[in-house]
Amino acid sequence: MGLAVEHDLSVKHRWPLFILLLGVVNPLVGFAMDCPLLVVAARSAPIDYLSRQEIRRLYLGVPLQVEGGTLQPVRNTSDTMLQEVFLQKILAMSKNAYRRVLAARLVRLREPGPAEARDIDKLIQMLLANPYLVSYLWKSDFPENNELKILLEVPCVNN
């Protein structure tokens, strides 16, 4: 996965670490990625396709009713680059902007943001356990046993 920085540390822990790593680690160093990005759900999910706008709304807190229930987004925080690609390609937002949106919803509407999965295996388990969960991952992480299905494939070219 190359050099990857954990961006989901709390602010409290991030600043000292950031300061310590200043000048040592350049976060702007280029990195490789396993494009494309796939938006996935369990094979048993009641939907087969979601548009980019639908996914964006879903992750920005707009409920998306489907047959038998409401889809719930899950953030894949296992890879920082994956998140950046997802934010740029789907949400069209920066990381801080998305964090502010989630914080505003939490404050105003008492709605917690999307669930998080820091591990691919755990994410897959979560998706398999709930057909209404939607998440995203690199295509290389997509399991080959057909337990999941692809709702949207987002191409990306970095290098």
Add this chain to the structure above:
Amino acid sequence: MREQLRRFTGCLASRIVFAAVSVNLLLVSLFYLAIVNVMVTNLQEDFVSTARVKSDLIARLLPKQMDSSSVKTALQDIMLAGEVVYANYGLDTPLLTSGLQDSETVFQEDFRFGEHDDQIYFISVPMNNPAGADSLHLGFSEQGVQQSIDQIYYNGLYLSALYLLLLIPLSLLAARSLSRPIQSLRNSAHTIAGGEVSARIKQDTSIVELQCLGEDLERMRAALVAREAHYAAVLDNAAEGILVLDDKGCIQTANPSAQQILRLEADDYIGMPLATALGMDGDRFSGHDGAFHLEGRQLLTLQSTVGDKPTELNIAASSFQQGGRRVYVLLVQDITRHKELQDRLHFMAYHDLLTELPNRQQFLERLHEAIARASRYASRLAVLFLDLDHFKVINDSLGHQYGDLLLQEAGKRLKECVRETDVVARVGGDEFTILLSTIEQRTDAGQVAEKIIEAFTAPFDLKHYQHYVGVSIGITVYPEDSEDAENLVKQADTAMYQAKADGLNSCRYYSEGMQRSAIRRLSLANNLRNALLKQELSVYYQPIVGVRDQHLIGAEALSRWRHPKHGWISPGEFIPVAEETGIITELGVWVLKRVAEDAASLLTELPVLRLSVNISAHQLYHREFFQVLDTIAIDHPQIAEHLILEITETAAMVDVDGASLRLARLKDMGFGVALDDFGTGHSSLSYLRRLPVDVLKIDRSFISEMTESNHDAGIVKNILALASNLQLKTVAEGVERQEQLVVLRDHGCYAIQGFLFSPALPRRDFQALAKRSVSGIGLPVQPQSSAKA
């Protein structure tokens, strides 16, 4: 240079500046990096956010069905605003803003600001448009944000550098504000170290710690001042001189005692070499190497001449290292006075201070030396022991002041009577010894003794009075009498006592018999006090008979001692012992009381009888004598006019004025007064007129020889004539023969006393005799043989 650099880097100010700059540099760096990075990150985040939002909006606004010309036009319109510098949506060639080269601008999608070094943030927006291209490619210029970021970096650096530049002078100021009071305190401490302790330590700082340090230093200074004052007081008041010398032996400090001892001028002695100060050779204290040398603690006694007076100094030197140089501290004592005192003590140990004659100690040492010499050369020497007659009377009557004068004069006369080689010493109160270091014959000592007795016949001038004092001398000769020094002195003493017993004012050679007498006298002295208590003493009365009718007119009370072992002891033997031992006063009081009691009983039958009692000079001048008489007068009111108190002429002449006053007081009390042993003393007519006496008792020595010696007869006649002229009654003592009675009667003697009529009788016998006399019967003359018996 290197030392200056070391001092500079070591000084407080530079260290404070260095520390402040270092700490601030570190802090500024951290804050700079932190703040700048936060700002930069925020700028980049905002840029990325804006780019993403705008690219999404553009993608949404693009119509789904457009030909390439319309797309191109729409994209060109979007690029007119300048933010989007690259756009492509299904075109053959991307649209570029002016200034960008097609060949240099390659689309590489960015997900972070500046991810690729192309200053353009490329975004590929998925279009999901089956009729159009798959994605919209947009490029946003990063230059504006990058310029802002650069500006932030530059401004941060500029501000940081400015801050650090300002920090240096500020920290210098702060360091100076800290170092200045420290330097001030250091200067004060330096001043104090230099010996100037009077100035108070200034505390011109608001820094609490330095204030405390200043206060502590001030307390130290005050303590130092107090201690210095203390030591200065010790130095100033030290009896010993204290000198501080440098390593060359030059005086640096001298306390007042040292200045006084060495006669140093107050301003002159600083830097003066010690040898110069002591008036000695310059190399006196130089060692082998020529340098000043007074190492270690040592005592030196230096005989030096300081000023015009030779001074004996005792110098104790010690040294120590101070500042790499040796400093000497000398304690100087002027022991001249000490030596004088030593000599004085030596003189006192070997001399009598009153007469300045050698004392017993020196006399004995000289006698030992003389004996050794005499033994070696087979020569003779003599020891004379002298005692002034009646000296105690002089002391008692005139006081010790006159007694001392007499002793001094006596000492001078003694020295005049002997050779230079002889030794005259005072060995007791009125006792002198003379060592005649070499004599040819035994009789030479007697000649010297006679010379001394002759010298003492002249009166002593004691201030306004002249006094006669006799001297009794005992002589012993080496080697005939003894070869031992102490024994010779003892023998001479014994001989002197014999001379006294034989009648005063005479000399006697020592003989073996004298020793026995001396032992007997000692025995008598021991027994005499007990004799009074045991009533071994009694009073006898020797009748006094009127010359014309031979009737009893009175009696003289005489004490008698019957020792249980030795039998009768003569008054001539025990009275001198009583006088020597002081018992005479007690004995006199006892006799007085006894006579008073006897008189009281006798007077009932013999109302005209008058009893005479001998009063010694000791008694007359004794402080309690008149109290005793008062008691007697109270106990026996009528007795006073029947008692005649007899005092010897010699005792009266010692202090005529004192005796006159006391005798007058006796007469005032009603007692009669008789002058006993008249003719043996040195009284003159003028003295006799001053003495308030009623009776003159002519000494037996004149009476006994008066019929054989015209000289004595003349004396008796003159005394009788004198008494007649002075209207005094006379009593002749020691009348033993009829011829004497005839002569005395012919020349007008009033009464006689002696064996011619009666010896001294016990009270009962006297009473019987008195009764017969009262009845008109005169006393019969005794046969000479029985009378003497």
